[in-house]
Amino acid sequence: MNIVRAILGWVVPLVILASGIAAFMFMGSQPPPARKASDAAAATPVRTAEAIPEANGLTIEADGVVVPLREVTLAAEVGGRVLMKSEACNAGQFVKAGTLLFQIEPRDYELDVDRLEREFKQAGLAIEELDEELAQNLLTTDLARRQVELARREAARIENLKAGKIVTESEHDRALREELTATTMLTTSEGQKRVLGKRRNRLLEAQSLASTMLDKAKLDLSRTRIVSPIDGIIVEDKVEQDSFLAKGTPLVTIEDTRAAEVRASLPMDDVAMVWGSRRRADAPARVAHDELDMPATVVFTVGDAAYEWQGTLSRQEGRGLDEKTRTLPCRVLVEHPEDVTALDRYGAAMPQLPSGAPQSLLRGMFVQVRVRVDSPGALVSIPEEAQRPSGEVWVMRDGRLLIVKPRAVQVSGGRVVFDAATSGIVAGDRVVTSQLSNPRAAMELSEVEAAVSGTSRTADTAITAGDTDAL
Numbered sequence: 407m408n409i410v411r412a413i414l415g416w417v418v419p420l421v422i423l424a425s426g427i428a429a430f431m432f433m434g435s436q437p438p439p440a441r442k443a444s445d446a447a448a449a450t451p452v453r454t455a456e457a458i459p460e461a462n463g464l465t466i467e468a469d470g471v472v473v474p475l476r477e478v479t480l481a482a483e484v485g486g487r488v489l490m491k492s493e494a495c496n497a498g499q500f501v502k503a504g505t506l507l508f509q510i511e512p513r514d515y516e517l518d519v520d521r522l523e524r525e526f527k528q529a530g531l532a533i534e535e536l537d538e539e540l541a542q543n544l545l546t547t548d549l550a551r552r553q554v555e556l557a558r559r560e561a562a563r564i565e566n567l568k569a570g571k572i573v574t575e576s577e578h579d580r581a582l583r584e585e586l587t588a589t590t591m592l593t594t595s596e597g598q599k600r601v602l603g604k605r606r607n608r609l610l611e612a613q614s615l616a617s618t619m620l621d622k623a624k625l626d627l628s629r630t631r632i633v634s635p636i637d638g639i640i641v642e643d644k645v646e647q648d649s650f651l652a653k654g655t656p657l658v659t660i661e662d663t664r665a666a667e668v669r670a671s672l673p674m675d676d677v678a679m680v681w682g683s684r685r686r687a688d689a690p691a692r693v694a695h696d697e698l699d700m701p702a703t704v705v706f707t708v709g710d711a712a713y714e715w716q717g718t719l720s721r722q723e724g725r726g727l728d729e730k731t732r733t734l735p736c737r738v739l740v741e742h743p744e745d746v747t748a749l750d751r752y753g754a755a756m757p758q759l760p761s762g763a764p765q766s767l768l769r770g771m772f773v774q775v776r777v778r779v780d781s782p783g784a785l786v787s788i789p790e791e792a793q794r795p796s797g798e799v800w801v802m803r804d805g806r807l808l809i810v811k812p813r814a815v816q817v818s819g820g821r822v823v824f825d826a827a828t829s830g831i832v833a834g835d836r837v838v839t840s841q842l843s844n845p846r847a848a849m850e851l852s853e854v855e856a857a858v859s860g861t862s863r864t865a866d867t868a869i870t871a872g873d874t875d876a877l
Contacts, residue, residue, distance in 0.1 A: 449852035454802055454836040455792055460785035460823055464679060464816055465776050470670030470704075470738065472771040474661045478636060482651040483629040486510040491647040494640070495658055501634045508632040508645075508657060515627040522620040529613035536606050543599045550592035557585035638662045666743040666767045668704055669723065670775045671733035680719070683779035698722065702738050703776045705749075706764065712749040713763060715740050719777055738775050743767035784826040784833075785815065792837040793822050800838035800845060801831060807838070807849045 490509035494501050501507070564581040567573040642659040645651065672680070680700055700719040705712055717740040727734055744766045748756040767773075793799055793814070801808040812829030814822050824831055831837070836853065 449805065449850040450842065451852050451854040452802065452838045452842065453840040454853050455789050455839050457786045457788050457831050457833055457835040457837055459826070459833040460781070460787050463683075463778055463780040464785070464823065465778055465818060466672065466676045466679065466816075467818055468670045468672050468676070468775045468777075470668040470773050470775045472767050472769050472773060473667050473669050474663075474769050475665045475667050475739075476662045477641065478638070478660045478662065480507070480632060480635075480657045480660065482510065482632070482653060482655045482657060484510060484515065484626045485651055485653045486512075486514065486630065488645060488647050488649045488651060491645070495643050497640050497643055499640045500663070501638065501640060501660065503634055503637050505634045506631060507634055510630040510632070510651065512627055512630040515623060515630060518623040519620065519627055522616060522623050526613060526616040526620050529609060529616050533606060533609045533613060536602060536609060540599065540602050540606070543595060543602055547592065547595040547599060550588065550595045554585070554588040554592050557581070557588040561585045632657060634660060636660060636662050637664055661769065663743070663766070666740045666769075667720075668717065668738040668740065668773060668775055669735065670738060671728060671731060671735050673733050674727070676777075677734050679779045679781070680777065682782055698736060700777050700779065704738060704740060704767070705774045705776060706767075706771050707774070708762075708764075710751060711760065711762070712753075713746050714749060715743065715746055715767060717741070719775075740767055781815075785823050786826045786829070786831050786833050786835075787821040787823045788831070788837045789839060790817065790820050790822050792839045799831065800842065802836045802838055802851045802853065805850055805852065807842075807845060807847060807851055809845065809847050 487510065488508055489511045492505070492507050493499075494505055495507045561581040561584070564573055564578050568575070568578045638660040640658060641661045644656050644658065651657075680698055683700070698719045698721060702717045702719045704715045704717050706714075717738045719736060720739040721737050723735040723737050746759065746764060746766070748759050748763055750756055764771075788799065796811070798809055798811050801810060808830075810830040812824045812831060815825055816823040826832055838851070
């Protein structure tokens with residue numbers, strides 16, 4: 407019994423194993439599936455845009471703020487009490503040149519003018535009196551000179567008679583005394599004439615001094631009326647009526663509105679383009695500081711509305727670069743801040759100003775300055791999205807990818823501008839604007855049109871998926 411059980415313990419497993427092998431062999435095996443031959447890699451579809459030439463030069467753009475052309479601070483030129491303060495002198499009021507702003511008490515200065523006029527008149531009368539004395543002295547001198555001549559002739563006759571013993575010595579001495587007396591009178595008269603001449607000169611100087619003091623008094627009297635020297639806006643008034651003013655006290659500050667300036671800062675790359683646009687082949691030798699002097703446009707934006715003014719990039723502010731920003735501070739002069747032009751949403755000039763348009767440039771406005779400059783060489787521009795974050799530009803030429811990394815000359819208005827001579831991009835090239843998952847030089851590309859409907863992200867996803875399938 408044990409032997410049978412042992413035999414069955416060996417035989418039964420073998421029978422089961424043999425049955426499984428027989429069943430597997432009976433079922434057989436399926437043939438392997440047919441392998442598809444992989445197609446050759448297809449050209450990757452991409453969207454492209456054309457590189458176009460920039461024939462009209464470059465437009466330099468910079469932010470700026472409107473500042474006044476100048477501010478004039480009026481001060482009291484004479485002391486006194488403020489008798490009157492004009493209503494036009496309040497801050498924010500517009501005044502014309504010659505408008506009376508303040509009246510200082512003029513009574514003291516009127517009295518000074520009256521006193522000096524009298525002193526001047528007295529000096530004139532003293533000179534007239536002295537002229538009469540000079541005329542009388544001239545007559546007296548003439549008579550004394552004639553008397554001397556007579557006395558000399560008389561003395562000569564007495565001298566001859568004395569030689570003939572006709573007259574006595576006493577008569578001869580009397581004739582000599584008369585001659586000496588006449589000579590003394592002539593000398594005195596001539597000396598008096600010289601003294602009178604000196605007195606007249608002194609009186610003339612006194613009259614001239616009185617005239618000068620009178621002019622000064624009249625000037626001080628005129629300075630009691632303080633008027634606006636320019637057309638402008640009162641930005642600050644510092645005194646009130648009935649206040650007492652000392653000479654030199656500031657009264658009011660006026661902003662000149664006949665012109666305005668815009669303060670802006672330009673990077674040195676833009677400044678170099680401005681300098682290069684102004685220089686010519688026959689220009690004189692370079693000076694230490696080149697002038698700017700370029701036409702400029704000032705644009706102010708309010709919501710969806712834009713307004714522009716024409717100006718001139720006139721000068722640089724200060725001597726050099728700003729140490730913090732490394733830019734050159736400049737000033738744009740707008741000679742007619744009231745000549746404003748409204749722009750529509752496409753940048754075209756509107757025939758009439760909207761009701762809410764500013765009537766003039768106002769200080770503190772944040773504006774954009776645009777300067778048109780000429781380029782010395784040919785330029786090309788591409789859409790901004792065609793330049794990758796790394797700076798690379800993918801160019802499709804003859805159906806293959808060319809990867810370049812040019813230096814941008816300017817990025818403005820959604821376009822990137824390059825120098826055609828050094829960038830490797832020429833006008834008419836097709837630049838890739840869509841995404842590529844694994845770009846490599848000389849890979850095959852094909853151009854597709856952008857979908858009319860659907861978002862650009864959906865189109866980019868579809869192109870990227872096609873790139874993946876192709877790979």
